[in-house]
Structure formats: structure tokens, C-alpha cells
Amino acid sequence: MWHRKNYRGFYKKSCYEKYYETDSLGRIKTLYTGGDKDIVLIGDSQLEALMVDNKNIVHNELSKLFNDSFNVYNYGLSGTGPVQQLFILKDKVVEKSPSYVIHLMNLENDFNDTDPASFASSSRPKVFIRLNKGEMEVVRPKNSSKEVLREYLAYLQVYPTLKKALYKLKSIFKSTSSTDDKVQLKSYYVNYETKLSYFRKSMELLKNDVNARGAKYKLLFWSGAETKFQDDLKTLLGDLGIEYTNISDLVTGFKNKEGYVYKCDSHWTENGHKDLAKEIYSLIVNEERK
Secondary structure, rough: OOOOOOEEEEEEOOOEEEEEEEOOOOOOOOOOOOOOOOEEEEEOOHHHHHOOHHHHHHHHHHHHOOOOOEEEOOOOOOOOOOOHHHHHHHHHHOOOOEEEEEEEEEEEHHOOOOOOOHOOOOOOOOOEEEEOOOOEEOOOOOOOOHEEEHHHHHHHOOHHHHHHHHHHHHHHHHHHOOOOOOOOOOOOOOOOHHHHHHHHHHHHHHHHHHHOOOOEEEEEEEOOOOHHHHHHHHHHHHHOOOOEOOOHHHHHHOOOOOOOEEEOOOEEEEHHHHHHHHHHHHHHHHHHHO
């Protein structure tokens, strides 16, 4: 559940063709490392940003805004939610005393990703947790033959093409299947209490890990979910003492601007990353003034 180290890969979809690079630790490559302080970014594929030129990804844009006074490290990984990001923080983040840990979160998607039952069968193996009467069990994935094959195909740079073909076949079968007019329960309300407990536990442990490093934890989330769901999670975050910034207006604005979102998969372009970097920059500058 991590990137290949010192790797240069090629990522292709119908609306982009990009090369991406990782460093000696498997992080998305950082271009500026001469600062006195560190910022760690964690999140999913929007942060990982394999479809954006490296120099324009949010962490490198943020370094430029700070005139390289901060080293900004990108630990984004596609298909992850709070549970997996917790273990990326614990197992992969080598910065022992960063000034800030910035957590980017699509609220409903990441909430769903806390529940192993929501994992797609084609997803990479993921670490997850089980809770039973207050006790937590960490379940780490086995390195299955399927995962070995995926890594080998990635090494040959044909995995993205095969994955795209698989998604195409799935969409064809889905379009020919029967449907009904029943009102479908919002995905985040399926197994809601289970997801809520997993979300709470993973966010609590995330905060504890950040605090142990002496860093400031800043959560930036966006959401298109209904108000009640957002309010429930805001209350939970408040109970845990987690500071958050709702950037839903910013992200919604990306969708309404030409050239801010890739049309084939809704990932942000370099324009979105530049605006997000400005948002994070303002947040940190205001914090530094306190």
C-alpha cells in the first residue's frame, strides 16, 4: 500500500497523459528541500495528483509561496481514507517534528473508506481496523498474488491501460443491468454507525500521532453531502478537538471554472492545485501570526 521508490511512471487517461515521479521514500517528488521547517500533507488521489505536472502539484506550489522556507512533503495516495492515512502517517512519514500536518479530505468519500465493506474488489489491498467492545484490531493486507501482479504491471507501465479497460467493461455491464425506481440510501448512510465509529477512532489516533510529533494538525475538507451528514461529522470533529476548515466553496468553484477540473475523472488540474496552495498558505500564515 505505497508507491514504488525512486520511480518515474506514466499515467494516462482520455483527457491527460502525464509522467509522475517519486522520491527515495516513495513520496510524490518534492522539488524544494532547503527550508528550516517541515509541512506534511496527507490525503488521497487529489493530493497524490499523478495527472498534474510535478512542479505544479500543491506541495511544490506551496513551497514556492513560502519562498522555500518550508519543506513541504506529499504523502498522498489514491484510494485511501482516514484509516489508511493514519498508517501512512505512522509507518511512512519520517518527519519526526514537522511544524504542520495538513490533512485533505473529501468528507463523504473518506468516511465511506473507513469501512472495509465499501472497498471495491479491484482496489489495492488496504490496512483497516476492527473495533470490538472498545478493543481495536489492526488488520494488515497480505501481499497477494493479485497485488504482486499489479505491481509488476505497474513496473511495465501497462497497468493503467488495463485498469481503464476493466472500468470500461464494468460500465458496459452496469448500463445493461436492470434498475428500479426505489429511492436509494445515500452511500454514507449504509452501515452508518460502523463507519462513524471507525471514522472517530481513526481521526482520534491521527490527531494523537500528530500531537506526539509536536505538530499542528489542520484538516481541510470538502463535501457535497447533505447538511445533516456534514453537521454530524463536524460535531464529531469538535468533540475530538480537531480544528477544521471547510473548503467546499473553493472546490465547488473549481467545477464551475474552465480548466480547473479534468473532465474525464474530476481530478483537479494545476489551476486547482495553485488555488489550493494559496488557501493552505493563508491558513498557515494566519497561524504563524498567533
